[in-house]
Amino acid sequence: MDISNTDIKRGSIMNIDTFKMVIAIVQTGSISGAAQQLGYAQSNISAKVHQLESELKTTIFYRTNRGVVLTPDGKKFYKRAIEIVNLTEDTIHQLQSPTMVAGDLHIGTLQSASESYLPPILVKYHHKFPRVKLAIATGNPLENIHQVLNYELDGAVVGENVDESELESIPLTTEELCLVSASPEIPDLDHTPFLVFSPGCIYREVAEDWLKSLNKTMHHPIEFNYLDGIMASVCAGLGIGIVPKHKAELFAKEKLVYMTELPKEFSSIQLSFIYRKDYVINRPFSEFVNVLQK
Structure with missing residues (x-):
């Protein structure tokens, strides 16, 4: 489907509200989520989607038990909808x-x-x-x-x-990293739990790469979703972690944690x-x- 060459007829459903509706469906993951976000009845949203697909003579969404997923044509429409809404709102502000x-x-x-x-x-x-x-x-x-x-x-x-x-x-800039522990002694990397974020976090990747360079694997990782939780748990002696140096220094000044320098190739991101x-x-x-x- 070539959106730019689509024949838009008089009385068409194609307008800024339709574009915002499609964006809401994609970003909430469901028609019910979009209805709640936009303040419409779910049946109203469903009807508008069917009308849009009929007008464009294509399918925008695959319907699944878990919600909706964009079709290849739907991805093209969604990208264009984002562009149109952004341009429209920016133009209104500038005028x-x-x-x-x-x-x-x-x-x-x-x-x-x-x-x-x-x-x-x-x-x-x-x-x-x-x-x-x-x-x-x-x-x-x-x-x-x-x-x-x-x-x-x-x-x-x-x-x-x-x-x-x-x-x-x-x-932008570089961020210095260090290893933190509750003891001044160098931690036992073979047996001490590592306190980390979920997979995909750069700090965790640095820790894994550093251990790999030492022919070691991460022992008993304990996952957190916020940095202060890691720092508080290190203070309590639960384990060790690789964190930004500026954060570690605040705790080290109070003797709550001890900082260990990392090899140069792992000391910054x-x-x-x-x-x-x-x-x-x-x-x-x-x-x-x-x-x-x-």
Whole structure:
């Protein structure tokens, strides 16, 4: 299906609300989720989807027991819907307030970057552009990357060089890492539990690569979903972990943990900002990138 050559007839369902409906279905994963988000009856959403598919003479969604999945044509439509909604909203903002930057900006980030690197940038950006509605999501880098690829986040700060042909990457800064433990003695890497984030986290990957270089494997990993939980558990003697040095120093000053330097090749990671290459860049996003690069 070539969306650009689709014959749109008078009385067509094709409008900005339809595009937003499809976006909501994709990002919530179901018609019922979209209905709840948009405040419509589920039967109304289902009827509009059927009408849209009939008008386009194609199938937008596969229906499954777990929700809906985009078809190949649906993926093309979803991409175009994102572009149209972004362009429409940005155009309205620019026409209504040509000298004012306004709109929405959704950014993903590592937890550590949200505590150290991003706050001064966000403060500067918010002071300069107070009309932009900022939303910051911290989470697993793999989830952030997936959400950027799926147009759910405008961009994300990640701690690795992402090998994705669809993504643009802007190097930001380096983050120093170290090993933390509750004892001043070098930990027994063969028997001490490692406190880690879920698979996909760069800190966990560094720990695994370091151990592999020593011909060791990670002993009894215990997974956490937030950095403070790891630090508190290290303090309590539950295990050891590889964490950002700036975070470890706060606890080390109080003698709550002890820091062990890592070999040079494992002692830092590159923070980068990623976004889709085909992203329709609006003013809130372009100004955010300007602040990042300065």
